[in-house]
Amino acid sequence: MVTIYLTVFAILALTGFFAGHRRAIAVAGGNTRALHSLPTYHGMYTLATVVIPMLIVLLVGFPLVNMLAGQSAISHFPADLQADALKRAATMRDIVNLAGGRSMASVTGELQRAAASYSNVLNIGNWIVVGLGLLAGVGAIFLATGRISLTFRARNNFEKFVLAVLIACSAVAILTTIGIVASVVLETYRFFFDPAIKGKPGISEFLFGLDWNPQAAMRAEQGNIQTAYGFVPLLVGTLLITLIAMAVAVPIGLLSAIYLSEYAGPRVRAFAKPALEILAGIPTVVLGFFAALVIAPSIKGFGESIGLSVASESALAAGLVMGMMIIPFISSLSDDVINAVPQSLRDGSYAMGATKSETMKLVILPAALPGIVSAVILAFSRAVGETMIVVMAAGLAANLTFNPLAAVTTITVQIKTILVGDQEFDSAKTLAAFALGFVLFFVTLILNYIALRVVQKYREQYD
């Protein structure tokens, strides 16, 4: 049905363009120079007047019809089923499947009637929407061509429309943020405060609990097992892996940047810079596979050969590979910062007889420090939010430990573990993932803000 509508849409839009174009030429009597705007703009103006109402009908009409059809179908069922969100959703799925002609295992008379009324309402409603759209489009063409005259400012009007489109496109970024905030905040609110959710923890229990075991919490509805949504082990695990990553990435990334910007000749640079860019472009799922295939077994093998017990999914392996992922990030950001330090500072230092390394350590690095600190903070926030490497190389069990050779789990791993596969949207377990997402989103937001402030506050102005 949407396809039919879109076809009608396209035809009417084109018709609108040509109608406006011809009408303008007709009004000018062939002498287009008498017009305020070029005939093309009259055509575009007419097209724009068609697009706006038809788009509105499309975006409002079909979802509305869908909703009405769903309501009319569900009204065939008793009120207690309608009140239960979970059963209601399941029934709706059955109705849609049945109406879509897919075979079902057990079909009750109720379901049959509901499906019939669903497809009935949907069918009629969709045709009404198409009719409305057609009406709106044709009406718009007549309205717009009616306005065309020698003095009509078609270009200015069309440009207003274009500007509105441009603004709408910029607003998509805002809408995305609103969408993210709304989804994590709403679900997190339900996780903590919705009375309909069973087995949920209190806020302090979540923030300070030392046990994380969402599986046990699922069973709590049947048995009598304590709910376990303690956030601390995840935080410790995330921090442990991130700190290992930073311990690898900060020195290597920074030293690489220093070497490339101050010491390396053009040949080394031509080779090493693309190499770091390649590292930056490798998908994290590849790094995760590499961590699990090569790094983790060799760390385990090495550890055991010197008599240490190493988990096969040790935090060290995940942290090391994550550190490698972060290196290009730190090195390219520090490179920019180091290059931004004015040459005059360098020259002054060399004139005093300082060597390159002394200049670097005593002059350039202090001058570039705010930028470097901000780069490190950004890298930290990226490491906290990284998912695939830890999913593939870190563990699932939430151990509260600082031992880098043990298996730990992270926030992102738990989000992924909980949300992959079929999930019921109203269980505490699913909502817990959103609460973790909330934490993740705001932690990265705050880190980014701090990084920005560090640069703003401590940056030296040289010009």
Added chain:
Amino acid sequence: MTDMSFQGPAPAVARQATESADIFKKRIQQRYRAETRFKWYGIIAISFSIAFIALLFVSIFATGLPAFTQHFLVMDVPLKAESIDPSGKRELKELASADYFGVAGEALRDKFPEVTNRRDRTRLVQLLSNGAADPLRAKVLGEPGSIGSTAKLGLPLSANADIYFKGGVTGIDKIAGRGVLTPSGTTGDISLTSSSNEFSSRLVVIKRDIAERARQLRREADRIESSGATAAQVQQLREEARVLQGRFDAVSGAEALDDRMPSMLVAVNGGIIKLTRIDNATATGEVLRPLSSASEARPGSWEVLTLTTPESNRKVTDKEVVWLEALKSQGQIERRFNWGFFTAGDSREPELAGIRGAITGSFLMLIVTLALCVPIGVMAAIYLEEFAPKNWITDIIEVNINNLAAVPSIVFGLLGLAVFLNFFNMPRSAPFVGGLVMALLVLPTIIIAARAAIKAVPPSIREGALGVGASHQQAVFHHVLPLAMPGIMTGTIIGMAHALGETAPLLMIGMIAFIVDVPTSFTDAATVLPVQIYLWSDLPELAFKAKTAAAIIVLLVFLFVMNGMAIYLRKRFERRW
């Protein structure tokens, strides 16, 4: 210092001068050393990164390249009418549903008439992949007239047999016999007697191995004793250790070979015997391939094969090794390029699994992403760079875009799950939804790149257009935008490459399901290449490890091409003003 030279060469001063010169020399040397050290830190850091990349590529390619080829059994298969078309009507429907795997299996069994044991016959047939039925079916359906004749066909081997031929199962040491070997029979359990001490060196290794096992058992016994196990358990371990130690101590005693030791096979008189018990010069064993005769074998005409991986540690048994080697020696095993990897969808069986479904899914998803984020991103960039008034709303939009670029990708997955799937009731696992999420994810990248490209166009272009009477929008759309296009394209390709490699948000919206069919529309359930990699990497079968690495190679090739394109565009069209 300068004062001193005026005072003339007084001895004390001169001494002082040389002393301080020494000190300075030392200090300078120190400083130069520090300088060199510092430089080396940089070199080490860079080398570390490059070594890591090299290790990454080498290990991925070494693991993945074998998966691009596959071993086939090329053999004459009799297309017997009674098993393919029992009714004799040549109806397509009946022909299509015939048991072709059974036909192929029968043909293989006929090649090994000595295999009579029911379990062994099953194992023999299982050397073929389930996909072995496909070439047969294609042949019969293509030419129904061929029923009743014999067709020479290449049948894919099972994943384990394939890995065996790629050398991933066991190494084989071959040692020619030094003495004259006399077998006691041609089939069943026989004994072999050699005129020299053929097996003594092996026997020593085995004895040493037994001693080591005994030592381990004793250590284990001590360990569980101290950690509070029952006395009976400890006693049992000690007893086992004692028996093993006894076997070791009996220096000349014969030893039984078990499946925890490397297997020994003897190839003599055209047959193969698996040794079960060896002594210095004699051995007993089970005949796996019948010998042509029980006559004496001259030195050098027979050999001892040692399969270095113990039988219990591998997926291919000794018998299967013997069968596979027999087929290979008859020239019936062929290594071919694995086209199926590119033409098949996912499968539970590694030798049949392909990436076509995943590539199609990635392609569909990228089309949606491209169609959404390029127009939106470019228009947003145009607005922000050219038309936006400088006010707090614009500031918010800008800060917001920079923030979005730093939001973890998994959070976009949460957005997709909560908003697109649950609120708008869009289908799970659909490339359309994946494309939507990816569009939002790469939008900041594209906006930032497009803004930089637009900013790089010099104001004189814009002003020239305005000067001859163009409206602001005409100046932007007719003059600035075309000049900014190469930069925008570069940014777009890099954004697409990012979207192609991204995994985490797609897991959230259910693109992780096991899907065999190749998707044909934007709303079909599908998976994408990186998710396929993740799915395969989780599977326990050894063969999937190679498949995973092979899929990674394909992904990396795609990314390489895309980034190469971006670099080419940048080099070709970049203009300095």
